[in-house]
Amino acid sequence: MKWLFISYTVPSNPSRARVFIWRELKKLGAINYQTVWVLPYSKEILDKAQSLREIIENYGGEVFLLEGKILNSDDEKKIINVFIDARNKEYREIINKCEDFFEEISNEIERQNFIFAEIEENEEELEKLKKWFKKVEKRDFVNAPLKKEAIEKLKKCTKLFEEFSKKVYKLKSKED
Numbered sequence: 001m002k003w004l005f006i007s008y009t010v011p012s013n014p015s016r017a018r019v020f021i022w023r024e025l026k027k028l029g030a031i032n033y034q035t036v037w038v039l040p041y042s043k044e045i046l047d048k049a050q051s052l053r054e055i056i057e058n059y060g061g062e063v064f065l066l067e068g069k070i071l072n073s074d075d076e077k078k079i080i081n082v083f084i085d086a087r088n089k090e091y092r093e094i095i096n097k098c099e100d101f102f103e104e105i106s107n108e109i110e111r112q113n114f115i116f117a118e119i120e121e122n123e124e125e126l127e128k129l130k131k132w133f134k135k136v137e138k139r140d141f142v143n144a145p146l147k148k149e150a151i152e153k154l155k156k157c158t159k160l161f162e163e164f165s166k167k168v169y170k171l172k173s174k175e176d
Helices: 015-028 043-058 073-110 116-138 146-175
Strands: 002-009 031-033 036-040 062-069
Touching: 002 043, 015 043, 031 073, 036 043, 043 062, 073 116, 073 146, 116 146
Parallel strands: none
Antiparallel strands: 002 036, 002 062, 031 036
8 A cells, every 4th residue: 555654843833833734634634653644645635735735834844745655564554553543533423423413302302392493403413413424534544444333323313303303394384
């Protein structure tokens, strides 16, 4: 497998530069392994890394980009496992938020809070969950095991939301 390795330094001030660069690397799906950031190589990732290079240099930093292979298969397995762990952590957060969503819908039904405002609020929350999942999925280069569970939880969220919405519309149409 071909990899992209990124090493950089930036001045300590302003601190927002370090935070910004760290966030951008995380958005790309990079992992920090020992002293270097690692990503699977692709033209798209390389283009984004080149753009990040310009930003780092504009902050007065230095960047070293290296494309290559990992020579020891055990080392490559370790790196792949770090990717799996990183994505599983993100999927676990989504799964937990789905559980919160289930509880929220359950509470609304229990309280018989069948109003349009609740549909809007829960629809926004469901859309946030779906967008978040898409972001994680995009940087999931290793097809992490918890992806399947996150997909199932999101399907359940969608189904519960649809059922809740139907109840609200049904009750509201009876009132009209």
